[in-house]
Amino acid sequence: KKEYRIAVLPGDGIGPEIMQEAVKVLTLVGEREGVTFTCEEGRIGGIAIDTDGTPLPEETVKLAKQADAVLLGAVGGPKWDQNPGHLRPETGLLGIRKALGLFANIRPATMHSSLVEASTLKPEVVSGVDLIVVRELTGGIYFGEKKRYDGPNGEVAEDQCIYNEAEIERIIRVGFDIARKRQKRLVSVDKANVLESSRLWRKVAERVAADYPDVELSHQLVDSCAMQLVRAPKQFDVIVTENMFGDILSDQAAMLTGSIGMLSSASLAAGSFGLYEPVHGSAPDIAGKGIANPLATILSVAMMLRLSLGMDEAANAVENAVWSVLEAGHRTGDIASDRSKAIGTVEMGQLVRDEL
Amino acid sequence: KKEYRIAVLPGDGIGPEIMQEAVKVLTLVGEREGVTFTCEEGRIGGIAIDTDGTPLPEETVKLAKQADAVLLGAVGGPKWDQNPGHLRPETGLLGIRKALGLFANIRPATMHSSLVEASTLKPEVVSGVDLIVVRELTGGIYFGEKKRYDGPNGEVAEDQCIYNEAEIERIIRVGFDIARKRQKRLVSVDKANVLESSRLWRKVAERVAADYPDVELSHQLVDSCAMQLVRAPKQFDVIVTENMFGDILSDQAAMLTGSIGMLSSASLAAGSFGLYEPVHGSAPDIAGKGIANPLATILSVAMMLRLSLGMDEAANAVENAVWSVLEAGHRTGDIASDRSKAIGTVEMGQLVRDEL
Ligand SMILES: CC(C)[C@H](C(=O)O)[C@@H](O)C(=O)O
Ligand SMILES: CC(C)[C@H](C(=O)O)[C@@H](O)C(=O)O
Numbered sequence: 001k002k003e004y005r006i007a008v009l010p011g012d013g014i015g016p017e018i019m020q021e022a023v024k025v026l027t028l029v030g031e032r033e034g035v036t037f038t039c040e041e042g043r044i045g046g047i048a049i050d051t052d053g054t055p056l057p058e059e060t061v062k063l064a065k066q067a068d069a070v071l072l073g074a075v076g077g078p079k080w081d082q083n084p085g086h087l088r089p090e091t092g093l094l095g096i097r098k099a100l101g102l103f104a105n106i107r108p109a110t111m112h113s114s115l116v117e118a119s120t121l122k123p124e125v126v127s128g129v130d131l132i133v134v135r136e137l138t139g140g141i142y143f144g145e146k147k148r149y150d151g152p153n154g155e156v157a158e159d160q161c162i163y164n165e166a167e168i169e170r171i172i173r174v175g176f177d178i179a180r181k182r183q184k185r186l187v188s189v190d191k192a193n194v195l196e197s198s199r200l201w202r203k204v205a206e207r208v209a210a211d212y213p214d215v216e217l218s219h220q221l222v223d224s225c226a227m228q229l230v231r232a233p234k235q236f237d238v239i240v241t242e243n244m245f246g247d248i249l250s251d252q253a254a255m256l257t258g259s260i261g262m263l264s265s266a267s268l269a270a271g272s273f274g275l276y277e278p279v280h281g282s283a284p285d286i287a288g289k290g291i292a293n294p295l296a297t298i299l300s301v302a303m304m305l306r307l308s309l310g311m312d313e314a315a316n317a318v319e320n321a322v323w324s325v326l327e328a329g330h331r332t333g334d335i336a337s338d339r340s341k342a343i344g345t346v347e348m349g350q351l352v353r354d355e356l
Numbered sequence: 357k358k359e360y361r362i363a364v365l366p367g368d369g370i371g372p373e374i375m376q377e378a379v380k381v382l383t384l385v386g387e388r389e390g391v392t393f394t395c396e397e398g399r400i401g402g403i404a405i406d407t408d409g410t411p412l413p414e415e416t417v418k419l420a421k422q423a424d425a426v427l428l429g430a431v432g433g434p435k436w437d438q439n440p441g442h443l444r445p446e447t448g449l450l451g452i453r454k455a456l457g458l459f460a461n462i463r464p465a466t467m468h469s470s471l472v473e474a475s476t477l478k479p480e481v482v483s484g485v486d487l488i489v490v491r492e493l494t495g496g497i498y499f500g501e502k503k504r505y506d507g508p509n510g511e512v513a514e515d516q517c518i519y520n521e522a523e524i525e526r527i528i529r530v531g532f533d534i535a536r537k538r539q540k541r542l543v544s545v546d547k548a549n550v551l552e553s554s555r556l557w558r559k560v561a562e563r564v565a566a567d568y569p570d571v572e573l574s575h576q577l578v579d580s581c582a583m584q585l586v587r588a589p590k591q592f593d594v595i596v597t598e599n600m601f602g603d604i605l606s607d608q609a610a611m612l613t614g615s616i617g618m619l620s621s622a623s624l625a626a627g628s629f630g631l632y633e634p635v636h637g638s639a640p641d642i643a644g645k646g647i648a649n650p651l652a653t654i655l656s657v658a659m660m661l662r663l664s665l666g667m668d669e670a671a672n673a674v675e676n677a678v679w680s681v682l683e684a685g686h687r688t689g690d691i692a693s694d695r696s697k698a699i700g701t702v703e704m705g706q707l708v709r710d711e712l
Contacts (some may be wrong), residue, residue, distance in 0.1 A: 009462065021681055064555070085514035088549065090549050092552075095548070108435075114679055115478035117466075120477050120478055120481040120586060120587060120588075121476050121477050121478065121586075122477065123475040123534045125685075129580045132673070141497075141517060141551065142550055144514075146552035147552065148555075149554055150608040151520055153521060153522035153523070154520055154521025154522050154525075155519065155520065155521050155551040156521075156557065157518070157519055157520075157551075157556035157557075158500075158516060158517065158518045158552060158553065158554075159497075159516075159517040159551045159552050159553050160514060160515075160516055160517075161497060161515040161516075161517060162512065162513070162514045163512055163513055164507055164511065164512045164513075165509060165510025165511050166509035166510055167509065170508075190669055191600070191603075192448075193444065193446050194450070194497075194498055195497065195502075195513075196503065196504055196513040196514060196515050197513040197514065197515050199504075199513065200504070200511055201513075203418075222603070223604050223606075223607040226582070226604045226605075226607050226608040226611075227607045227610070227611040227616075228607060229608075230477075230586070230608060230611040230612060231476060231478060231611050231614075232476075244547070244600075245604075246581045247547075247578070248579050248582045248601075248604055249582075250579075251579040251580070251582050251583045252582040252583060252585075252586060252608065254583070255364040255582075255583040255587050257584040257587060260583075260652075270542040281554070295424045302431055308568070311416055322677075
């Protein structure tokens, strides 16, 4: 009997509630498919700061490294907002990306037909939107050298944005590989008219393109891409870009759908290892109320089944179960047009499992 | 009789056509107000590359420095797209910003009521949007040191993002000063959870806030701001941010209105000197056809009258003339819902002058 070890990191805020539903779905998938998922819990973010004095305990890194994949809830909350950098929840997030070599962040923004009304954009502009932002996640200005010193004009702060060809090539290849399985259109986003790192980025993208003659590569400047995402989001199939631009554009793209409570993401290392998490945050304001939407986390399970465990059919089954529940009209508060009819976290999880 | 010297830089593509209409409006304002505007033309961008072998001839910098304000059309076109960096039109743009010390880019995104339909967002989301992005324009990653060298993993490229307190303080003050004259709400945008330069930015913003107790300061992370601009753009009054984030967010904000052919911008130096230009580009595809929308350039004239020349009433008159022409239903092709009824560049310019 097949066995997979899954590191489960619920994190803060609504993290534990939504993770519980996701793990129940995973367990059910295991029973159906005859696979054992051994879920081992670890701490990250605020809870780890409180318990271990660091947002990313060594133990958690070890747990994750021994696992076949990682499921993450969400980190952060007002309690830790004023902490110094090394004691902030998001430092744990940045740390685990680096420690596990998770260089490829995959962020789909898909407009599900029954949720078109949730978007602030006109239905004809967003219905049918189905794009993926592939974001480089362990390089660029996020991990370059930082400096702070005194100068003649007061304090000076520096951040270094640095990329080498190998780092660029591997993420560009992820973009091409994903585009190849979809509509075969890859937009590489940079700021080549200003940045040296973008000029290298574009050069590498052009070189790698020779290996993917079946995929159409084009380039967009980041400012122009931010415009095009608003003007005509359906033009995009796969977008590949560096860390900072990807942070901005993937969030913008997510919000186009109007329902970020539905979106999940994967952060992949070389090989099949990956970390999976919902796009939304820890929502401290509604934590513990049992009203959070567990669907993005459940859809993260589907992504994990597909991308790390090679269980495509099970992944499809989970996704279809989610769409069926939505089509039947069930909604949590964040996506409900009539809030009085909204259901809770546990009930939503149960409905998805019933459908499975 | 008062006299002002205006440096007029039409640039490339539709630049000359739209500038012609703007200058005619300026001349008419001069006649009405008893002011002489001496307009002197200079070259920048592609035309300067072709004529002078550089996108920013010394002569143009001199002309601009001797003027009271600068009007710019647009630069760039496919002809120069493959040129090396120092021979690209946008290098002229970056150069003139630095040479003239234009550190404050003011980019209003205003949804005019008669154009609400042009937006891809729902009318209830965008009608009433009236925000200004204040972008730092001569610092940050745009002007930091750039490096390119060989390393063990192929070529390496570096861009340095650098800010000192004085640079941050002066742009934050511009943000506060503008907010003070409006709804008194300033959102400072940074990425303080990752970047050292953003942490300094936030610290300075907090310090300067003490001088503006009547203005409400809040902070947003850049990714979150990109989301909020899509989700609820009306929440914003004034946004102040650094160069790269401002490039992205101001373009995103502009596109929310759906009619970037209507938006103008100012780039200000210390004191009253400034450069004024439309937000849209040189649109080489429609250059020379007489169909370009001159309104953004005409509105740039209004911004110049107000911000550099202290002629508030004349500025209002120009803006009101533009709104009247729109309300009467006249449209150029880019903003027309029925393209067959679209009017040309010259005709639009004439209508605005008639209204004046
Ligand atoms: C919390 C923050 C450091 C993080 C990032 O910027 O990468 C977040 O915005 C994300 O996109 O996962
Ligand atoms: C052309 C380019 C260098 C420029 C910039 O990035 O500043 C443009 O996008 C702008 O916003 O004026």
